[in-house]
Amino acid sequence: MTQTSLPEFEGCGVASGEQPELRPAFLPIYLLLGMAFGFILTRSEVLSWFRIQEMFRFQSFRMYGIIGSAIATAAVSLALIKRAGLKSVSGESIAIPARQLGSGVQYVAGGTIFGLGWALTGACPGPIFALIGNGVTVMIVAVVSALAGTWIYGWLQAQLPH
Amino acid sequence: MTAWFNREWPWYVAGPLIGLFVPALLLTGNKVFGISGNLRHLCSAIVPGKVEFFRYDWRRAGLWNLVFLAGVLIGGFLASHLGTSHAINISPETMTTLSKLGIHDFTGVAPHELFTWQALLTLRGFISVVVGGFLVGFGTAYAAGCTSGHAISGLANFQLPSLFAVLGFFAGGLAATYFILPLVIGRL
Numbered sequence: 001m002t003q004t005s006l007p008e009f010e011g012c013g014v015a016s017g018e019q020p021e022l023r024p025a026f027l028p029i030y031l032l033l034g035m036a037f038g039f040i041l042t043r044s045e046v047l048s049w050f051r052i053q054e055m056f057r058f059q060s061f062r063m064y065g066i067i068g069s070a071i072a073t074a075a076v077s078l079a080l081i082k083r084a085g086l087k088s089v090s091g092e093s094i095a096i097p098a099r100q101l102g103s104g105v106q107y108v109a110g111g112t113i114f115g116l117g118w119a120l121t122g123a124c125p126g127p128i129f130a131l132i133g134n135g136v137t138v139m140i141v142a143v144v145s146a147l148a149g150t151w152i153y154g155w156l157q158a159q160l161p162h
Numbered sequence: 163m164t165a166w167f168n169r170e171w172p173w174y175v176a177g178p179l180i181g182l183f184v185p186a187l188l189l190t191g192n193k194v195f196g197i198s199g200n201l202r203h204l205c206s207a208i209v210p211g212k213v214e215f216f217r218y219d220w221r222r223a224g225l226w227n228l229v230f231l232a233g234v235l236i237g238g239f240l241a242s243h244l245g246t247s248h249a250i251n252i253s254p255e256t257m258t259t260l261s262k263l264g265i266h267d268f269t270g271v272a273p274h275e276l277f278t279w280q281a282l283l284t285l286r287g288f289i290s291v292v293v294g295g296f297l298v299g300f301g302t303a304y305a306a307g308c309t310s311g312h313a314i315s316g317l318a319n320f321q322l323p324s325l326f327a328v329l330g331f332f333a334g335g336l337a338a339t340y341f342i343l344p345l346v347i348g349r350l
Contacts, residue, residue: 022221022225030190033186033190034234034236039237041234041237043171043176044170054252056332056338057259057339078185088192089190094192099316100323107306107323107324111312112301113305114300114301114330116297118331120343124310130238130241133234134241134271137279138277138282141282141295142292145299146298150201150300151299155211155213
């Protein structure tokens with residue numbers, strides 16, 4: 001697998017099929033955006049194991065309201081960007097690369113495995129890091145373990161159904 | 163700082179703000195919002211080995227996202243230090259359910275019975291942190307995305323693969339909540 005297959009991996013955040021540029025001048029912007037995100041994850045309490053339990057037990061609307069309104073806001077923004085044909089500040093045409101569904105096994109199986117981990121840790125990847133910032137330092141171990149999980153996936157990739 | 167800034171934010175403030183990260187990242191550098199790719203970038207940077215999945219230029223593909231991730235950690239630190247610390251105000255039903263399972267300390271952002279260094283040495287703490295963390299890393303790599311990449315970026319773009327992934331997230335989360343957690347918290 002080379003760079004060309006990266007756009008398939010949404011989490012990698014490569015929005016166009018072209019070789020992404022490093023653009024060091026933009027890095028402070030990403031740092032500030034990340035700080036805002038960590039701040040919001042804390043104030044929204046999305047990073048809390050208790051909130052995740054409340055969600056999976058259907059005992060509060062809160063998490064559904066947050067995720068639902070986040071999707072709606074993102075969808076409207078995306079539609080507006082596409083309609084206006086906007087370019088990014090970096091000068092590229094904005095596009096989210098299409099994903100191929102294939103058999104769908106990768107998404108259902110991988111998604112279910114992640115879901116199990118989401119409920120056990122009470123945190124998805126972003127919140128795990130925000131929790132470390134919040135002083136739940138034992139989550140450093142969860143990060144190391146998540147890296148091991150990602151590595152084992154990479155090692156087994158050819159053997160797994162996708 | 164005003165009181166609202168330091169307390170928990172209502173869903174209708176927090177949700178739209180989270181959603182705005184999708185256009186913000188696209189408009190800045192044509193980047194797709196998604197956190198879990200960072201786990202892959204970190205593997206690629208630290209221990210790529212001979213694994214094809216990690217043999218790519220992680221700086222070009224993911225340095226921006228790793229910087230974003232560092233920001234998330236700093237943002238969490240700032241929020242916890244600027245705010246007034248308070249217990250998470252979960253619903254009374256959830257509190258009752260969790261008390262029955264064996265969670266009695268509701269003071270932190272995550273239960274101290276499971277998420278402290280001391281608790282890591284207990285089987286239930288180990289399963290929550292180490293097993294849970296492993297499944298998060300394996301699952302997000304397999305599904306090629308997590309809550310941010312699939313649930314928010316993907317669904318907002320009406321992508322069918324992301325819908326499949328999100329249904330998986332909930333199937334797994336419900337299974338762990340109703341079948342695994344009672345054993346983990348209650349008996350171990």
